[in-house]
Amino acid sequence: MDQPTPAIVAQAGVKRLPRLALLLFCLAYVLPGFLGRAPWKRDDITTFGYMAELARGSTDWWRPMLGGMPSEVDALLPYWLGAWALQLAPGWLTPELAARLPFMLLLVLALVATWYGTYYLARSPMAQPVAFAFGGEAQPTDYARAIADGGLLAFIACLGLAQLAHETTPALTQLCFAALLFYASAALPYRSFNPGLSAAVALLGLTLSGAPSIALALGLGGTTLYLLAPASETSQKKIRASGLALLSLVCAVLASYLDLWRWRIDLPHANLAEWQSLGRLFLWFTWPAWPLAIWTLWRWRRQIFNLRFTGLHLWLPIWFVAVASAATLTTPAADRSLLLALPALAALAAFALPTLSRSVGALIDWFALIFFSGCALVIWIVWISMQTGFPARPAANVARLVPGFDHSFSLMPFLIAVGASLVWTWLVTWRVGRHQAAIWKSVVLPAGGAALSWLLLMTLWLPLLDFARSYAPMVKLVTSAMPQSPGCVATLGLNRSQIAAFQFHSQLELQVLDTHNTCQWLIADIDTASKHPDLRQGPIWQLRRSMGHPAERKDSIWLYERRLQLLPVPPVATEKQG
Template identity: 30%
Template sequence: MIDRHFPGPATRYPVPFRGLPLLLLLALFLLPGLVGHDPWKAEDATHLGIVWRLLQGDGGLVLQLGRDAWPDAMPLYYWTAALAAKAFAWLLPWFDGARLATALYAALTLGFLALASRELHGRDESASAPLLLAGCIGLLVHSHEAQPAIAFLAAQAATLAGLTLLRRHPWSGALVFGGGALTAFLAAGLAALPGLLLPLVLLPWLAPRKTLVVPLLLLSLALSAIGPLLWSVLLTPAQAGVWWNGELAQLRSLEASWRNALVLLNMLPWYAWPALPLALWTLWARRREWLTATPAPALLLPLAAFLASFLTVVSTVDAKSVAALPLLPPLALLGAGGIKTLRRGATNLFDWFGMMTFTVAAALIWLGWSAMVFGLPPKIARNFVKLAPGFEGSFALFPVLFALALSAAWFWLIFSSPRSPYRGLTHWTAGVTLLWGLVAALWFPWVDYGKSYRPVVAGLTQALPAKHGCVAVRGELSPALKASLDIFGDLRPLPLASSEGKRCDWMLALVPVKSSGTAGTGWERVWEGARPGDKTERLRLYQRRAG
């Protein structure tokens, strides 16, 4: 029988990359951009600030950012990042070493997802789900920053793999599921577990024999319960009370959940591209299976996991980019089952769209690099300077050689890949890898210049005398700024309203850029600074007037 979509045997759909080439592609996706830059404003600096406290001997079960406890954060990612920072201290700055924890958990996510894809869709399709997940736009930035949510993704992928193993290896599958749930708790806390446990309702369809349903359910739930029980024992009563209150505080009202759901539904078309359209196509192409008594696990499991994750996200956190990450692995697993059923026209259109999009985008990145380094074209160069005043680009040989090699590999790939239903997917993921690699190699000095607080904190510490004593802060600093003050300046300001803060002779205030206000009587401004191009906030330092 000949496949009506592509020439060749109907039972085999060759993927352009297998084995070592596939591992190389995924490594090129994961590793560039993790090292070679400072902790950046927002998520990256915040989480690295917590790791920094661990490296200084503060925290442990209850983590710390600056002087403040960070009770909502679970420790798994931070412990791993601190160990990685120490392990690679001989080679990398501590924050670069710490980010390698993200690469570890992202690799585990892709590996477990490949196992789940193999069990659901067959050995020949094992690479499709990890390729699809790596190609999702929403994963790109978060998988290259210090991000504990990636540790949860690894645990989620392990639970999915465990559920898919139940049919052939029921006890091993239950152990993998339980281990994944335990890891998920250590990565994201109690509120994340419902999205992983709800798919257990499919055990009657996944277990090889009906008599195993109850034992497998009990084993899976028992392993999943180990984490919360041990955590309650390890924490002191006061710490446990704060932790439980924090977990319960994550629950959202019905109105807030509806708002979250609308935000996520508006976000998913671009955030989950191309997994979402492929998942929807899978459901449509196999719609007749829903009329049978037992739809295939390849449909039931990913769909149930997505719905469970969606309900958990909208009811426990505020909808934002990082919160939507748990929606991607189930969509990738569901979409992977529909790639081989795409019509040739749709496959070619997807392939053409990806090749054209990434080729043009790569050319624009090279053009931007030329503007930053050589000032050509001048108009684009002026725009870069306007966004990061004072930045001066310079030519660096190794990054340019790496970018040239990536560009050459891209053109080799799009001209040499064999025709296959998976050609468009492979080109898309390779294109995402190309773009991120080019940005990391050519644009990161400019990005680092604008997103790092290092120059701001350096100016602040120079304005302070060597024995300045304590520093108070008026108002609330952002977590990223609080972390950066600690990392770059060994500054952990005290709240001005506290009894200790009232005795400080130095005060920090975060103010709008155009603010001309003063700190009130008794204070004299001695310094102010901001990140280059920052149009929203400035940091000001005041000294108490003598007398």
């Protein structure tokens, strides 16, 4: 006999995940990556550079500039948040940590919004499990909470979330507001004030974070789905969905007024390599949510493929995933666009949990156990090798890939890593040793393994990652080749992240090279300098050193010193200056 829903869940299967355990688990995932590290290369340090310029009052708040260059992302709110935090932070708080505090809260808000969005989707009548003939089926509220727990765990388990969600970039603000809009759209049939306020904040936040087109597409798409659905599905609240469309249009007008519309369409080229790269991105970035989401689409296909749009608990996350996937295929920053799909994809994955057989659940558990235990073992072995020299091969590989790195022992990160490993051992013992009826049990090990691997990287490997992924080593090389007080330093061809790095790590007084510049020293990008007529053995500048990042030679730069114009420079004086 055909069932109205594929979910057959008894009340024993919706055992609640302890709130304290869930809270501690989320904190263990959020804090590593924000604490104790330097700003990393590219987008992380670049965004911090714009924040610092705003906090110093060196640029216009409505058009932030860094080194005379506007932001590549037409965003305002991420820079404002960091700048406000820098201005309000007490003196004992380091600038980089102060700028990260709002983004820590944004990640927490994204986790909360994902849980509540999944919860309200699971409250939908079409999402409820099959009613038993003699009772005993899961109660609606308990069932929705269990599904929401599974959705949050699936969200944390996504491999692509770890790094991008811990950087102070517009991508994190977009993720937060996309998750908030997801919650607002899911909660519309049940609440009015909170979802309405959340929708307004989310659409405004997406618009000011550089994604007005995403905001418009998600808002109008959600409205359309609710208007097409029967009245019973939306509890006669379609007028709220119309308000969502109105808010979307208002934000579109605001984006036009602030000149935030920038169409950077970059369609994939017709070559196999690019499509393979995109395919790999979709596979690993959304793992392990995407296999579960596909299983959901198959098992809930009756609710999806009908002409009455009764399965809004499925169509809403499908629309959010579709919009983010389309942006991934048509924008240069594919990974940051795909990040916006993760909350809705995790919700889709959660609806697979009540339909999994015991054998499939065991397969997920064993795969997560082997994969993440292997990752943790590799992290520990490399760390032990760097500390003791045994085994020798990992330490030799580190020395070859990251020349100049000198590892040291830190007690507190070591203790945290040991504690996390012991918790992982206990979690594996709990999951393998006892049969748990809770439907969220199949995503406990994937989420716990992802959190463990990220925490170990951010404790045991943090000095190595800081050395390899920050510009601090390169800035140190450059400043060591100049006098202690070089005065103003001219720049030529440096990108935004390099300028921000020199301002943060060295406090140099940088000026863009022009005809009126009188600086004694010049830092130039190697490609730009090789084409500049005054720098190719010209009479003004003399090349002193060619250097680059120890772990990434493509960041190579040239350091020049201004020649004396009035008198010839004696050989001895030149040698001392060098």
